[in-house]
Amino acid sequence: MPDFRLERELWAQGYRLVAGVDEAGRGPLAGPVVVAAVVLPPEWPPELRLNDSKKLAPAQRERLFPEIRRRAIAWRITAVMPAEIDRVNILRATLAGMARAIASLRPAPDCVLVDGNTLPRLALPARAVVAGDARSNSIAAASILAKVVRDRIMGAYARRYPGWGFERHKGYGTEAHREALARLGASPIHRRSFRVRAPA
């Protein structure tokens, strides 16, 4: 379970506003990668337990989503669309999204915790935390915002581009999705830089 241990270390060093940053949708074959940055207050109600978005049921994420936005000192969500992902590559697109989300936080944070093993280019002290969404409350909160918004975006795309099953797999490369791709070809939101082998 995530907690405030990493944040507390930073608060003890004099940092006040520590932002947690995470992304949803780096792996899927279609749709945007969504990045969220969140600065949480040092007190968080224990009944609103935060966790890695992947370990929460959709209903739990939906319940936490407005609470995080209401209680956060600052939050920001950005989406990087497939065209940009294909142009610069998924890693750089994700890092660019993180840099944008962090830069647009108000009030501006003075330190950043980023999920993963790579940091975006920042003018702030920052730390990359592998499996950060399971360790830090701020990163976990960011993972929830990113996941909920991405799922909503994919829900909207499912209505605009029916047939690929975006409402179910959200763009991830499931067997059903690969079958649909082999049958229908790519939709306008498929990432051209992600190719798959059709199911046998």
Added chain:
Amino acid sequence: MNAKAELGRRGEGLAARFLERQGYAIRARNFRRARGEIDLVATHDGYLVFVEVKTRTAGAPLHPSLSVTARKREKLRQLGALYCAEHPELALQPRFDVVSVELGGHTRSIEHLINAF
């Protein structure tokens, strides 16, 4: 060969076949130098493609193409530069791809991430 190396070998073979079907010409498998190795080197459409193959059994938690660390990327870049230096006749644009091979009981999926980093 241990089980992990065996799995990796199988994955590389499947990845090479997949790329060939997409029109890639495989130039080298396991390009090995002191610093490490590149799983596959291929040419396609004006690109010299260095391919990292990630093989896993179904259900592993992290998307394999995302588990290439900064250190590994740097190593691949150095190896790629070395390959280019050894093959000055290939005036092609270098690119780094990741092919993820997931082997399940009866399913097998291959994902190709073009220009991964």
